[in-house]
Amino acid sequence: MSGPTLAVMAIASAVVGGYAQIQAAKAQRTMYNRQAQITERQSKLDGLAYKQQGVNALKKMNRVLAANTARAAAGNLDPFSSGDSHDVIATYNLRQGVNDFTIARDNQTIAEKMGKFQADNYRYAGQVAVSNAKTMAAVNIGMSFVTAGQVYGTEGLSGMFQTASAAPTVVSPTTSSMAVPGVGGYSPTTMFG
Numbered sequence: 001m002s003g004p005t006l007a008v009m010a011i012a013s014a015v016v017g018g019y020a021q022i023q024a025a026k027a028q029r030t031m032y033n034r035q036a037q038i039t040e041r042q043s044k045l046d047g048l049a050y051k052q053q054g055v056n057a058l059k060k061m062n063r064v065l066a067a068n069t070a071r072a073a074a075g076n077l078d079p080f081s082s083g084d085s086h087d088v089i090a091t092y093n094l095r096q097g098v099n100d101f102t103i104a105r106d107n108q109t110i111a112e113k114m115g116k117f118q119a120d121n122y123r124y125a126g127q128v129a130v131s132n133a134k135t136m137a138a139v140n141i142g143m144s145f146v147t148a149g150q151v152y153g154t155e156g157l158s159g160m161f162q163t164a165s166a167a168p169t170v171v172s173p174t175t176s177s178m179a180v181p182g183v184g185g186y187s188p189t190t191m192f193g
Contacts, residue, residue: 006148007148007149007151008148010144010147010148011141011144011145011148013144014140014141014143014144014145015141017137017140018136018137018138018140018141019137021133021136021137021140022130022133022134022137024133025129025130025132025133025134026130026133028126028129028130029126029127029129029130030126031126032122032123032125032126032129033122033123033126035122036118036119036120036122036123037119039115039118039119039122040115040116040119042115043111043112043114043115043116043118043119044112044115046108046111046112046115047108047109047111047112047115048108050104050105050107050108050111051104051105051108053100053104053107054100054101054102054104054105054108057097057100057101057104058097058101060097060100061093061094061096061097061098061100061101062097064093064097065090065093065094068086068089068090068093069086069090071086072084072086
């Protein structure tokens with residue numbers, strides 16, 4: 001094969017490789033997006049479990065308050081009067097039930113927000129993977145173009161990458177040539193004549 005043909009093949013293989021990199025990154029992004037969806041669903045399930053714990057705490061509190069009221073009434077006490085011992089016990093039970101419910105509600109919020117945070121991280125990782133693949137594909141294509149031009153030396157590829165030695169030369173007089181009349185553009189007749 002000739003140099004230009006090999007150069008074109010090298011560049012074409014870099015283009016195909018870059019395309020493959022981008023497609024692999026897109027597949028990885030899809031995988032990350034699926035993982036994000038799974039994480040969000042799992043966090044919602046965790047949140048629902050915590051919500052159920054809160055509901056159970058309120059139900060338990062209702063049962064305890066009802067039992068205390070029934071005991072007070074059975075003991076010939078006014079179950080709805082304030083300041084008595086059964087009122088103090090009811091207030092304590094109410095506080096415990098509300099604390100349990102509040103903790104469960106906060107756990108639900110934390111689980112859902114952490115799931116969203118993790119899902120957003122997965123989505124961002126997918127975006128970064130595709131962006132990096134596109135950048136690397138462009139870099140690899142550019143490097144193969146330059147390498148092909150340097151190695152195969154084809155005029156079409158290396159013509160734009162000329163070195164300084166191929167630039168037009170300008171004669172500049174040196175110190176030694178300036179001292180000799182007629183050499184290096186120095187002539188006493190052109191200066192004074």
